[in-house]
Amino acid sequence: xxxxxxxxxxxxxxxxxxxxxxxxxxxxxxxxxxxxxxxxxxxxxxxxxxxxxxxxxxxxxxxxxxxxxxxxxxxxxxxxxxxxxxxxxxxxxxxxxxxxxxxxxxxxxxxxxxxxxxxxxxxxxxxxxxxxxxxxxxxxxxxxxxxxx
Amino acid sequence: xxxxxxxxxxxxxxxxxxxxxxxxxxxxxxxxxxxxxxxxxxxxxxxxxxxxxxxxxxxxxxxxxxxxxxxxxxxxxxxxxxxxxxxxxxxxxxxxxxxxx
Numbered sequence: 604x605x606x607x608x609x610x611x612x613x614x615x616x617x618x619x620x621x622x623x624x625x626x627x628x629x630x631x632x633x634x635x636x637x638x639x640x641x642x643x644x645x646x647x648x649x650x651x652x653x654x655x656x657x658x659x660x661x662x663x664x665x666x667x668x669x670x671x672x673x674x675x676x677x678x679x680x681x682x683x684x685x686x687x688x689x690x691x692x693x694x695x696x697x698x699x700x701x702x703x704x705x706x707x708x709x710x711x712x713x714x715x716x717x718x719x720x721x722x723x724x725x726x727x728x729x730x731x732x733x734x735x736x737x738x739x740x741x742x743x744x745x746x747x748x749x750x751x752x
Numbered sequence: 753x754x755x756x757x758x759x760x761x762x763x764x765x766x767x768x769x770x771x772x773x774x775x776x777x778x779x780x781x782x783x784x785x786x787x788x789x790x791x792x793x794x795x796x797x798x799x800x801x802x803x804x805x806x807x808x809x810x811x812x813x814x815x816x817x818x819x820x821x822x823x824x825x826x827x828x829x830x831x832x833x834x835x836x837x838x839x840x841x842x843x844x845x846x847x848x849x850x851x852x853x
Contacts, residue, residue, distance in 0.1 A: 678775035
């Protein structure tokens with residue numbers, strides 16, 4: 604749905620809907636913290652960012668539907684083969700049919716793990732986020748200066 | 753709906769959809785959609801294995817980091833798409849020869 608929608612704005616909305624579905628899977632897996640994080644980051648930030656970019660870049664002429672070529676046939680065959688083989692191997696394996704564990708990790712353990720074991724990773728991640736956002740701003744800004752001068 | 757195989761099946765189907773999008777699409781925005789779908793599939797796998805086989809908080813923590821990294825990556829790629837659109841008036845990746853160094 605997100606990939607095949609004719610109008611790419613509808614594709615972006617469908618992508619947000621699929622993020623919502625993934626968050627519901629996280630709820631099913633007893634990970635409500637990750638689910639809420641997924642909702643905040645993906646549905647809240649990434650989907651809105653993608654929507655803005657789509658509306659900025661949108662243009663009538665590349666919304667035409669591509670013809671069904673050999674490449675798309677290869678894509679369909681590869682994806683179908685991958686999905687079928689993976690699902691069959693999951694079904695055939697005894698190891699994956701484990702019972703659900705009784706205890707689910709809670710918020711306190713996540714917070715403790717983040718603030719102790721993963722604190723260097725947290726700081727590096729903060730640096731990466733800051734540099735990524737700065738780089739994105741610089742990419743978009745230098746180009747505007749060149750185009751106006 | 754509550755065994756590990758079900759979640760792995762959903763994740764595999766999502767991953768296959770992402771692979772299909774990566775192979776067939778030419779529009780850069782749709783390639784970003786496909787990559788995001790594949791990242792989500794990997795996260796579902798991570799949480800499912802963590803829930804069923806190794807019930808500690810480690811998997812959820814790693815998935816939190818993964819989501820944050822995916823968000824920053826999406827921001828950078830979208831900025832690159834905007835720049836490419838300003839330069840080329842198009843976001844078809846088969847037309848963007850000048851990005852190839």
